[in-house]
Amino acid sequence: MTENAFTCQMCGNCCTGEGGIVLSRSDRVRLCALLDLSLSAFEERYTHGAGSTFHLTTKEDGSCIFFTPGSGCEVHTVKPDICRAWPFFLGNLRDELSWKMAMDYCPGINPNLSHEEFLHQGMEYLRARGLIRDCGQDGARSLQIEDLTASLKGGDRT
Numbered sequence: 036m037t038e039n040a041f042t043c044q045m046c047g048n049c050c051t052g053e054g055g056i057v058l059s060r061s062d063r064v065r066l067c068a069l070l071d072l073s074l075s076a077f078e079e080r081y082t083h084g085a086g087s088t089f090h091l092t093t094k095e096d097g098s099c100i101f102f103t104p105g106s107g108c109e110v111h112t113v114k115p116d117i118c119r120a121w122p123f124f125l126g127n128l129r130d131e132l133s134w135k136m137a138m139d140y141c142p143g144i145n146p147n148l149s150h151e152e153f154l155h156q157g158m159e160y161l162r163a164r165g166l167i168r169d170c171g172q173d174g175a176r177s178l179q180i181e182d183l184t185a186s187l188k189g190g191d192r193t
């Protein structure tokens with residue numbers, strides 16, 4: 036049986052970095068429903084950004100506003116798509132060097148498998164969760180994988 040290309044080790048690295056969690060409108064709607072806030076109240080309290088781009092606010096130490104050391108993500112059940120999709124981001128799927136560099140940051144990425152296997156499992160993972168976006172949609176560019184799916188031939192075995 037093939038090993039998993041990714042198994043989260045709950046280290047919290049991806050919640051304590053430099054922020055940058057981009058929220059789509061559907062992310063914001065899910066989060067404000069969980070927090071029992073209006074959309075505008077949620078955006079004012081928990082996001083920042085310019086124009087139509089919304090980023091989750093971070094704490095003074097740079098960690099995500101919803102991250103609590105020891106217990107993790109406070110909004111796990113409705114967390115943003117970008118959080119659900121990591122490490123299967125466009126860059127890591129398309130580029131083997133990016134995938135290798137991501138291993139330094141995320142101990143959940145299995146270094147024993149090939150990049151081709153990472154790509155294969157990643158596409159299945161994203162498809163199963165409805166996380167593949169096209170370039171016209173809002174939210175994180177890392178999930179705009181439509182172009183990649185169109186160009187995949189040998190790498191995508193599904």
Ligand code: SF4
Pocket residue numbers: 042043044045046047048049050121122140141142143144
């Ligand atoms: S960095 Fe990787 S292993 Fe650590 S919590 Fe995030 S996804 Fe899980």
Ligand code: SF4
Pocket residue numbers: 049050056099100101102103107108109110111114115118
């Ligand atoms: S929303 Fe949750 S999973 Fe995403 S960065 Fe914040 S604490 Fe981490």
